[in-house]
Amino acid sequence: MPELPEVETTRRGIAPHITGQRITAVRVRQPRLRWPVPDEIAGRLPGAVVERVERRAKYLLLRTGAGTVILHLGMSGSLRILPADVPPGPHDHVDLAFGDRCLRLRDPRRFGAVLWTEQDPLTHPRLRELGPEPLSEQFNGDHLYRAARGRQIAVKSLLMDGKVVVGVGNIYANEALFKAGIHPSRAAGRISWSRYVGLVEAVKQTLAAAIELGGTTLRDFLHDDGKPGYFRNELLAYGRGGEPCVRCGRALIETRIGQRSTVYCGHCQR
DNA sequence: AAATTCTCCTGAAGGC
């Protein structure tokens, strides 16, 4: 399930292949993604040149001379660069062709999205309300502490709220809270400033390490070059329910918070 | 306003 490290890894993987390249054809085989794929994707993109490939939260932005494609991989989406004549599989929904190569979106569960805007993409409704990037200086102890004031919500849910900070999905929320020694169910408003400073550092460290390793791969995510990431081998909490805590050896507890699988150490996390 | 629940979808895993 692509989280921010996977999306960033994908961005870095595809950018060299399509930046400065002209889109020669667009094929939309399945327009029914999370939202209908807008007609402009097929209508306006052919002939346009991709000027930059950027990322905001887990959205990828393909900036072209005609407008910007806003892509989201949902939880089973992947992008690959392929020879244009490779026959598409059943879940290969959209191709952007660049001469003899193409950028192909595969998304079996269709939770992803392909959107279009001719305005500043950062003002798009999907991007406008988002919190700071987790690896930016704007995401710091003060920011998290202030966002938590008066909130009864579980700190894990706060961390996964895109209006507070973007890009911290379920896997990395579990990991960061484990590293920071904070119980995922603890009320956000009842955590000290200094502990939030530690949590921010844990989030940054975890995400940076995952990007360094090319992202976590679970189940159906493949990198743009088809190779899996290796961060899954580094996971200390997620997916380890019942297994011993690496710090104290007690069995990790698995539960659910806000419909999400949550794993923590009842001894080390308070 | 804040918190919780619902929703989309299908591959994978588990049960019998």
Added chain:
DNA sequence: TGCCTTCAGGAGAATT
């Protein structure tokens, strides 16, 4: 071996 059921999950929308 194979069919049927259950589950996971990003994040916006709906509901409480």
